[in-house]
Amino acid sequence: MSNPIQPAEASPVAAGSPSAGRRLLVTSALPYANGPIHIGHLVEYIQTDIWVRFQKLRGNRCVYVCADDTHGTAIMIRARNEGRSEEELITQMSGAHQADFAGFEIEFDHYGSTHSEENRQLCHEFWQSMRAADLISERGISQLFDPEAETFLADRFVRGTCPKCGSLNQPGDNCGVCGATYSPIDLIDPKSTLSGSTPLVREATHLFVRLERLHDFLSEWIESSGALQSETANYLKGHFLANELRDWDVSRPAPYFGFEIPDAPGHYWYVWFDAPIGYIASTQQWCQRSGERLDDWWRSADCEVHHFIGKDITYFHTLFWPGMLKTAGYSLPTKVHIHGFLNVGGEKMSKSTGTLVAAETYLKFADPSFLRYFYATKLSSKVEDLDLGLEEFTDKINSDLIGKVVNLASRVGKFASGTGLATRYPDDGGLFAAAAAAGEEIAEAYEACDFSRAMRRIMELADAANPFVEHARPWEMKKDPARVDELRDVCTVALNLFRQLAIYLAPVLPKLARQCGELLGDPIVAWNQSQRPLLGSAVQPFRRMMDRIQIEDLQKMIEESRSEEPAVAVGDASRWTDSDQPLRDEPLAAEIGIDDFAKVDLRIARVVAAEQVPEANKLLKLTLSLGGDERRQVFAGIKAAYQPEELVGRLVVMVANLAPRKMRFGLSEGMVTAAGPGGAEVFLLGVDEGGKPGQRVH
């Protein structure tokens, strides 16, 4: 056997070892005050919280700030619809968010709001710096205005007919059918989704940040600061830095819920201007509360700044934000940690399948520790989407946490309160020493945000610990009073090995760390507690720490999330329980008269030939017959849904008078009608028995 570890021999390890004494300011992206927190959001807050708890456990000075993101048109509209003030809405939402976070043991040092006096002041300061640096320009742009709601309309609040392909009821910025991008002004027959009225085109002055002036600085920072993963730096170089950086529109004309720009009355800062500044404002509130100086955290070379964000908001944090910070003289981020999205069961979360689970709903069915651990096993430093599979989730929790970790304590816990811990650490075959030695490697994995690696290493330790108990057979010792010393030794080893696991897992499972601290009468407060065994103390009565989870619990959770969809009253048709999702995805278009409809000449056509277009991603080439010699060549975006063979001979409905359009693979002389969201989910319209090619649809 190897060296038994004695307290006197254990080498004292400096708190947090080489990294001791760092100062870190850490943020998660600010959740928007327009909806509840769901398990997708939680990936980021749990990831950040684990990292922050790890840093604190290592003895570093680490401050974790966040805030609600409260400004913008969406908040204004929602408050208006609910008949209350914006302030009332965001106050209530902030409370709900903070309750959700607390439920998952996400512990901020400060949680603020972008709608704060501190933020307003800081926005003024940033703005002045940017004015002084001559970064701001001004010009008029044409924008749609809703005369009824008396507000300018962001792209997503306008729908209309696509100017390119003529599809009805498309969003204001791009066509969901043909994918064309355009300005909402180009829409044919636009409608405001707020009031249904026809928007007017109005000229409005906007203020812009001339980002191109920071091009050299940004290129340099992105390339060589080390703040970004190479894949992200690469993406930015390819998509943005290769060309001239476009001016960034940072103002919105009144009415807008936000801060009015001091030297441009009637104009408000766009929400993405004041949101990141909210990181600093929240820090400032924390400083005021704790007697700290803001400059020590945001203008000090000794303090690291770490942002955790999702991949969807990469360019706000890697282009605009560093530019703003640089201009205003604040610290640039030491690191921007970017994570991917959450899928559930291999698919995007959605309300209709019930996979978009609210934080509050999750807490009704499962232990928050489980989600924290599960995410930890899935998270790495890469920008990768992660998948939550229900079976994988329950397997991992039950075998890792229950079977390996908690069970280790449970197996000896009930004996140990009688024996207490031995005063000398017994021979354990080197288990404790090996686990102590693994500490640095695990710490490195945490530091690098490679949590999955850390969890793997920790579970290896747990795997090694359980056979020790099995072979020692403490239950037999219990029967013989003469063997009480042996029994105490076994308990001492098992509980110390358990404690090491609890320390290494403490960033992920703070509750387990507390329970371990209570059991052994010694709170877990520092990483280096893993290096020396706890000896000679009493053990408190054992209390159950976690319960197994059944997959049925999760299924119920999904079920409840699905039923949160408001049911639609359907009266006599209630035996048909069709989802309302399609209508919600694509609301009904504006009313038209019969004349409008008559413009569209729909005809029955027979597919007489169908072939693959090998180079195309989505297209099949169809030859349609309208009877006689009338043939049309049509390219249809149904490649993922249909094989050419199954189409030949079929009757379909086509738009016969659509202007021909030249495409990469040839001329398309019409359009085949189909429904569905796209991809493989495309369904051609059929024709009942008796219909003949060439007949018009009336």
Place this chain on the structure above:
RNA sequence: GGCGGAGUAGCUCAGUUGGUUAGAGCACCGGCUUCAUAAGCCGGGUGUCACCGGUUCAAGUCCGGUCUCCGCUACCA
């Protein structure tokens, strides 16, 4: 089409700078144990390392090509 990532056991994944017979956990099979247990312990490998070629004494690992999947992006119905 462009950029990025991935492809190793039924599943989730490790696999350092090339170096014995390719690993772990889960699942599975057999046995043991269960007056500590939420269970566990002992044993069992189930593989064309996506494919083809190359470099090398030696390739899961390096190089070239091909295929598939995912993400972003562009074009397009």
